Amino acid sequence: MTLTPLLTDDAPAPFILHPATCDAPFIFVCDHAGKRIPERLGDLGLSAADRTRHIAWDIGIAGVARRLHAALGAPLIEQVYSRLVIDCNRAPGHDSSIPSHSDQTIISGNQNLSDDERRQREREIFRPYHNCIAQQLATIDPQKCAMISLHSFTPFWQGQERAWDAGVLFHKDAVSAEIMHQVLVESGRWVVGKNEPYRMTATSDYTIPYHAETRGMPYLEIEIRQDLIADEAGQENWAAILTQLLPIYWRRWTACAPMHRAYA
Ligand SMILES: [Zn+2]
Structure with a gap:
């Protein structure tokens, strides 16, 4: 059976590419920037409130990411559709994909989705986003650029308030995470987690393991607590913080001896 396309001709494309405006040593990716649901899927059976809360997207992060792109000139690729349609930071077939x-x-x-319906979401939404990231990476030297994956997390989870303002997640690139954690802590104002509030593994995430780790590329996965960036003032503030701190991270990373910063 051939399915009707999920995205109609007038539907927004599944990603937005903000091209590089200068030669910055970063590429920004934002897997959970958007909360759209393709018209053909209706409301996924969710209330309007559920479609705008943290389960649907990373609240506030697109506003931070776009300002970072504007300030640092590095390319930014954002996913437009909700992670409830398909999560672009999970391997297809993963339990929470x-x-x-x-x-x-x-x-x-x-x-009760059919395999065809699952593959359709992968084909129309997940793949174009990741193909765009791969095309951007094809034009750069992976040792001269860091992938910066931007996320936000809900302050309350399973009845508990989370202690962190921000977190730096990593799997293989412990050196980058250590440097950025230090840079954030030195700035003196925040409680910063290391692999908190989530631990990155080869399978918990997709974008960093698939694009950065397979290339041996340095990376940061940065999580910001959503209440800190829920409004424009907060987004402005965190974009300014990262605009200042990311170049410090990069200078320290490039100053490390190659044998110390390489990872398997
Ligand atoms: Zn996220």
Whole structure:
């Protein structure tokens, strides 16, 4: 059976590429920037409130990412559709790739999908986004550029308030994470987690392991608590912080001896 395309001709493309405006040593990626749902999927069975809360997207992060792109001139690729349609930071087939529930909310539009329906979301939304990232990476030297993956996290999870203002996540590139953690802590104002509030593994995430780690490329995965960037003032503030601190991270990383910064 051939499925009707998910994205109609007038639907927004699944990603937005903000091209580089100068030769900055970064590439920004934002897997959970958007909260759109393709018209053909209706509301996925969710209330308007659920479609705008943290389960649908990373609140505030697009506003930070766009300002970083404007300030530093590095390319930015953002996903436009909600992670409830398909999570672009999970390998296709992963349990939470097309989640059946999230933070105790049942996603009724994701129940009992056929393999064809799953593959369609992958083909129309997941792949074009990752192909765009791969095309950008094809034009750079992976040792002269760091991938900066930007996310935000909910302050409350399973009834507990989270202690961190921000977190730096890593799997193989412990050196970059260590440097950026130090840079953030030295700035003196925040509680910063290292592999908190999430631990990155080869399978918990997709974008960094798939694009950066396979290339031996330095990277940072930065998480910011959502209440700090929920409004424009907060987004402005965190964009200014990272505009100042990312070049410091990069200078320290490039100053490390190659044998110390390489990872397997
Ligand atoms: Zn995220």
